[in-house]
Amino acid sequence: MTYQEKKSIVSVITVILIFISYWLYMYPQHPVGGLESAETFRYWGFFVIQLTLVSIVVHIIIGIIFNIVFRMTTREKEPTFADELDKLISLKASRNSFFVFILGFLLAMGSLVIIEPSQMMFMIxxxxxxxxxVTGSVTKIYHYRRGV
Structure with a gap:
C-alpha cells in the first residue's frame, strides 16, 4: 500500500471520527426555543464555525502524527514531490468533492424554497x-488502487 493510499485512509477515518464526535458533543446543546429564533441561528453559526476550526486543527495534528508514525514504521520519508499521476488523482478527487458539496448546497437552498425550517438548511x-x-478521500483511494 502506498503512502498516498495510507494517508487517504487515515483522512477518511479522521473525518468520520471528527464529524461523529463533534455532532454527538454539540447536538444535545441545541436550543429548545422556536425553530426560527435568533438563538437557533446563533447555535448553527457557532456549530459550523467551530466544526471548521476543530476539523482544521485535528487534520493538521493527525497529519503530523501520521508522518511521524509512517517514518518510524517504514524508515522512509514521505514523498516530497507529486508526479503527473498524483496531480491527476488529486484533481479528480477535488472535482468529485466539489460536485458533492455543490449538490448539497443546491439541496440546502432548495429546502428553503420549499419552506422547510432554516435549521434543515444548516444540517444539509x-x-x-x-x-x-469523504468523497474526496475515497476517490483518491479508488484511483490509487484502480488507476486513472
Missing amino acids: LIISGFLSD
Whole structure:
C-alpha cells in the first residue's frame, strides 16, 4: 500500500471520527426555543464555525502524527514531490468533492424554497461538507488502487 493510499485512509477515518464526535458533543446543546429564533441561528453559526476550526486543527495534528508514525514504521520519508499521476488523482478527487458539496448546497437552498425550517438548511450544508470530504478521500483511494 502506498503512502498516498495510507494517508487517504487515515483522512477518511479522521473525518468520520471528527464529524461523529463533534455532532454527538454539540447536538444535545441545541436550543429548545422556536425553530426560527435568533438563538437557533446563533447555535448553527457557532456549530459550523467551530466544526471548521476543530476539523482544521485535528487534520493538521493527525497529519503530523501520521508522518511521524509512517517514518518510524517504514524508515522512509514521505514523498516530497507529486508526479503527473498524483496531480491527476488529486484533481479528480477535488472535482468529485466539489460536485458533492455543490449538490448539497443546491439541496440546502432548495429546502428553503420549499419552506422547510432554516435549521434543515444548516444540517444539509454540514452533512454535504462531511460527505464531500469523504468523497474526496475515497476517490483518491479508488484511483490509487484502480488507476486513472
